[in-house]
Amino acid sequence: MSEIDLNGVRVLPGLLNRADQVALVEDLRRVVQAAPLFHPVTARGKQMSVRMTSAGDYGWVSDRRGYRYERLHPQGMEWPAIPSIALRVWREVSGVDRPPQCCLVNFYDEGARMGLHQDRDEADFDMPVVSISLGDEALFRVGQTTHGGPTKSIWLRSGDVAVLSGASRLAYHGIDRVKPGSSTLLPQGGRINLTLRVVD
Template structure:
């Protein structure tokens, strides 16, 4: 496994083998059963193309009141615990002593996208964001810490792990497109992205 860097974001290709990926998908089925996927809405009232849920002490939500973390799912139930397999990845690659408090679970269909954004709803930017890709490949674009600067892109494949930390912690990043059918991990295609964060 050769680590690559994209505008300061570390990418570990193939960090999880196929067996580990399949086991983690099963863990996520239990998360979704306890806290169903939902379509978040932006502050402007536009529905996002991804569906999401969360695990941990907090979940990330978005609605007319804006982006924020909440202790409960929009339907009122508490978020389930972060799967141990995901926590293991965090402890292997994060380089910090604190455990994540939120594991955001994004599901991308063939047509879903994620616009360029910063992860800045957390209290301590010295804490990294650790991302795990599962399923179909996605074109990951990374810029600098100022919107509109030059960007670089890399295809994230199933089992890859990315770490936003240090100077790249607040890098603008997004998903331009998903390569439908590029993985057999998920029976109905699509991509799952886990992002783990320390919130407060």
């Protein structure tokens, strides 16, 4: 399937084949063993519905002190290396020479969602954000670079990749819902989303 433009966000359907998806999930199991999933808390003290961890030089964290990148997991361990398949996707689609410094791993179970937000905790907005979807389908919504305005949505399937770059780098985006049982990739169901970023 050809590339889809979603308010400037490039969606590349089925970029990762099934074998690569299976291998990447195995790599992520090792990431989670080294740096366990945790429930972030917003600055207002509300627990997010997704669980997350990270790989790379930095991990993204959120707590009462706000949103930021840290060199260590909240439990004190270093973040593991970014899986090689994720790095290959970055090289294929990012359009930049710099490697990613963070691979944020979000796990959505049934009922988890992510409200519209911007990815703006990074130092250089000329660097893209590359998103990889694994597991159950998710309704991905993209708005404008300011609050309000029309939004567009698409169901992201396992193996799809999205790229936020250029004018869409600061587009508001989120996950409205996940469709349980729509993929057989994860034996217990759910969705994994990886986002690769350059931090500093």
